[in-house]
Amino acid sequence: xxxxxxxxxxxxxxxxxxxxxxxxxxxxxxxxxxxxxxxxxxxxxxxxxxxxxxxxxxxxxxxxxxxxxxxxxxxxxxxxxxxxxxxxxxxxxxxxxxxxxxxxxxxxxxxxxxxxxxxxxxxxxxxxxxxxxxxxxxxxxxx
Numbered sequence: 001x002x003x004x005x006x007x008x009x010x011x012x013x014x015x016x017x018x019x020x021x022x023x024x025x026x027x028x029x030x031x032x033x034x035x036x037x038x039x040x041x042x043x044x045x046x047x048x049x050x051x052x053x054x055x056x057x058x059x060x061x062x063x064x065x066x067x068x069x070x071x072x073x074x075x076x077x078x079x080x081x082x083x084x085x086x087x088x089x090x091x092x093x094x095x096x097x098x099x100x101x102x103x104x105x106x107x108x109x110x111x112x113x114x115x116x117x118x119x120x121x122x123x124x125x126x127x128x129x130x131x132x133x134x135x136x137x138x139x140x141x142x143x
Contacts, residue, residue, distance in 0.1 A: 009039055017050050026057045054108040062097045062104035064142055066090075067121040071110035077117040083107070085132040086120070089139050102142075 016035060020027050027050045036046040050056050054067070068074075068083045087093055090103050097104040113119045116128025120135075127138055 010041070013039065013041070013046065013049055014053070017046075017053075017056055021056050026060045029058070032058075054106070060097075062101050064102060064123055065104045065106065065121075067106050067108040067111065068094070069109075069111050069113075069117070069119045069121075070107045071114070073110075073114040073117040074119055079118040081132065082118045082120060082130050082135060085135045086139070089136060 013035075017027055020031050020035075024031070032046045032050060033043055035041075036043045039046070047058075050058055066086055068086060069079060074082075083094065086105055090098055090105065092098055092103070092105050094105050094107045108121075111119055111121055111126070113126055113128055116126070118130050119126060119128040120130060121127070122138060122142070127134070
C-alpha cells in the first residue's frame with residue numbers, strides 16, 4: 001500500500017483511484033479503506049470521489065466497458081437508438097455485465113466529442129456518428 005500521505009496530498013487521490021481501477025478493474029472497498037487511512041481522509045470522502053466519476057467503478061466490470069454518452073447533443077442525435085442497439089446485441093441493460101464477463105454497459109455524461117454525436121467509448125476507444133450498423137460492426141470486432 002502507499003506510504004502515509006497527509007490530507008494535503010488530496011490532489012493525488014483521483015490519480016491513485018484511477019491507478020487502482022486500471023490495475024484491478026474496479027475499486028474495491030478494502031482499497032478505499034486503506035487509501036483513506038493512508039491519506040488521513042475519511043472513508044466517506046474517498047468513497048465519494050470513487051463514486052462521483054463515471055470512469056471509476058466500485059463494482060467489477062467486464063473485459064470491455066462500453067460507455068454510451070447521454071449528454072444533450074448525443075440525445076438529440078438518437079443516443080437512445082445507440083443504447084437500444086447495444087442492449088439488443090449484448091442482451092444486457094445499462095449497468096449490467098454479460099454473463100461471460102466480456103462486456104459491461106454504462107451510460108455516462110459528456111465524453112467530449114459532441115461534434116461526433118451520437119458517441120460511445122469502447123474501453124478507451126471513441127466511436128462517433130454511430131448507427132445501428134456501425135455499432136454491430138464494432139461489437140463483432142470484439143467477439
